[in-house]
Amino acid sequence: xxxxxxxKRRGRPPKQVDSYSDTKTxxxxxxxxxxxxxxxxxxxxDEILRSVGVPKGSFYHYFQSKEDFGSTLIETYxxxxxxxxxxxxxxxxxxxxxxxxxLIESFRKYMIEHDFQRGCLIGNLGQEMGAxxxxxxxxxxxxxxxxxxKTSLCFKEAQQRGDISTNLDCAELARFFWVGWExxxxxxxLERNATALDNFTDHFLKFLNK
Amino acid sequence: xxxxxxxKRRGRPPKQVDSYSDTKTxxxxxxxxxxxxxxxxxxxxDEILRSVGVPKGSFYHYFQSKEDFGSTLIETYxxxxxxxxxxxxxxxxxxxxxxxxxLIESFRKYMIEHDFQRGCLIGNLGQEMGAxxxxxxxxxxxxxxxxxxKTSLCFKEAQQRGDISTNLDCAELARFFWVGWExxxxxxxLERNATALDNFTDHFLKFLNK
DNA sequence: TCAATTTCTAGACCAGTTGTCTAGTAAAAG
DNA sequence: CTTTTACTAGACAACTGGTCTAGAAATTGA
Numbered sequence: 001x002x003x004x005x006x007x008k009r010r011g012r013p014p015k016q017v018d019s020y021s022d023t024k025t026x027x028x029x030x031x032x033x034x035x036x037x038x039x040x041x042x043x044x045x046d047e048i049l050r051s052v053g054v055p056k057g058s059f060y061h062y063f064q065s066k067e068d069f070g071s072t073l074i075e076t077y078x079x080x081x082x083x084x085x086x087x088x089x090x091x092x093x094x095x096x097x098x099x100x101x102x103l104i105e106s107f108r109k110y111m112i113e114h115d116f117q118r119g120c121l122i123g124n125l126g127q128e129m130g131a132x133x134x135x136x137x138x139x140x141x142x143x144x145x146x147x148x149x150k151t152s153l154c155f156k157e158a159q160q161r162g163d164i165s166t167n168l169d170c171a172e173l174a175r176f177f178w179v180g181w182e183x184x185x186x187x188x189x190l191e192r193n194a195t196a197l198d199n200f201t202d203h204f205l206k207f208l209n210k
Numbered sequence: 211x212x213x214x215x216x217x218k219r220r221g222r223p224p225k226q227v228d229s230y231s232d233t234k235t236x237x238x239x240x241x242x243x244x245x246x247x248x249x250x251x252x253x254x255x256d257e258i259l260r261s262v263g264v265p266k267g268s269f270y271h272y273f274q275s276k277e278d279f280g281s282t283l284i285e286t287y288x289x290x291x292x293x294x295x296x297x298x299x300x301x302x303x304x305x306x307x308x309x310x311x312x313l314i315e316s317f318r319k320y321m322i323e324h325d326f327q328r329g330c331l332i333g334n335l336g337q338e339m340g341a342x343x344x345x346x347x348x349x350x351x352x353x354x355x356x357x358x359x360k361t362s363l364c365f366k367e368a369q370q371r372g373d374i375s376t377n378l379d380c381a382e383l384a385r386f387f388w389v390g391w392e393x394x395x396x397x398x399x400l401e402r403n404a405t406a407l408d409n410f411t412d413h414f415l416k417f418l419n420k
Numbered sequence: 421t422c423a424a425t426t427t428c429t430a431g432a433c434c435a436g437t438t439g440t441c442t443a444g445t446a447a448a449a450g
Numbered sequence: 451c452t453t454t455t456a457c458t459a460g461a462c463a464a465c466t467g468g469t470c471t472a473g474a475a476a477t478t479g480a
Contacts, residue, residue, distance in 0.1 A: 042252075057430055183392040206417075
């Protein structure tokens with residue numbers, strides 16, 4: 001059950017040359033897993049700590065509080081996801097809308113791979129916002145903003161090629177996509193199948209070449 | 211802060227002729243408010259009880275557990291919302307798509323009225339499902355199913371009048387709407403404004419008469 | 421080389437949570 | 451007017467959550 005087997009002794013441990021056993025990274029990794037599944041409020045520190053075999057004291061060495069930890073997770077997740085968007089949406093070896101389709105397909109695979117238990121951290125925390133530290137709000141908004149900007153650029157390219165109707169505003173379209181897609185993730189997690197993802201994708205793509 | 215002012219005395223209270231001061235109803239009402247804002251996990255019983263001035267003993271007289279309480283809330287919310295759908299979508303004094311637009315407008319008003327703090331109970335709990343009693347899952351799915359069915363019927367009427375393209379499947383369309391709409395609520399709560407609601411509405415309506 | 425410092429660990433600690441349980445009060449029933 | 455019913459009051463136990471202090475070993479630098 002417990003992740004990487006740490007055999008812990010008291011005191012400062014020998015300097016780790018191998019980077020993978022970095023405690024902080026392990027904590028972030030475990031936090032991402034737990035919180036993409038259960039959100040912020042329902043994720044207990046104990047549970048996360050147990051999963052990596054790290055005591056509370058270590059946690060509070062690396063993070064000031066659970067709130068600070070959450071902020072870091074948003075930051076980390078947002079950036080990782082952003083690179084992922086680049087990987088797909090800037091891939092010049094495919095047409096813009098093809099890149100977009102491949103991206104969606106990768107999301108779909110991700111959901112299936114994790115049995116529809118893990119969703120989107122940003123969506124989860126957004127939903128919970130009513131019970132969350134208020135500093136999260138702007139962070140979450142910013143992340144969405146960035147994802148949308150990247151998506152919008154891809155749409156713009158497609159539009160210039162004539163693959164998207166010119167009376168659609170690409171920025172608005174990207175927003176429409178991300179708003180709806182988060183809804184689709186929510187539903188897919190609830191129903192534990194890909195129906196909602198596919199339904200949304202179909203309709204959205206149909207809308208593009210309208 | 212505390213809701214309906216109950217001045218409680220010990221012992222069995224006089225039979226209430228006026229229904230509004232029913233303790234159970236008050237608990238449900240308060241539970242709905244709290245949980246549409248903060249979801250299930252982040253809502254403490256104590257907080258809910260304090261807000262209506264009811265002690266634990268009473269709560270556990272009416273409900274077996276927090277889980278049982280949650281089930282009741284889903285049930286209540288689902289039904290109330292369902293009647294609301296009927297109110298709008300079966301109103302023969304307007305054309306089908308007009309009814310639908312009025313419905314959306316009423317949602318929008320609701321969100322504004324509560325400063326974008328209250329969302330949809332079903333959406334909230336759906337998102338949290340990873341940390342919730344598993345009996346909730348089917349309940350939530352069923353509620354969505356019902357809402358979609360009612361919405362689908364309205365679309366069907368519109369389609370028969372020629373207001374919706376015949377190569378759209380109304381059931382799928384209703385699903386598309388509810389999936390996306392929940393996403394829009396999530397985002398509107400996060401951003402504390404109606405942009406996401408309006409963006410989604412615009413695109414969806416544009417999609418209909420495609 | 422050896423005290424001072426840094427870095428990290430161990431787990432005690434306290435507040436808050438859910439859910440139980442007993443005692444109590446008064447209306448209602450017979 | 452006694453018994454029963456329906457509900458309230460809130461203490462309490464078991465547990466979980468987040469925070470914090472003390473401690474131990476590696477590292478530093480005179």
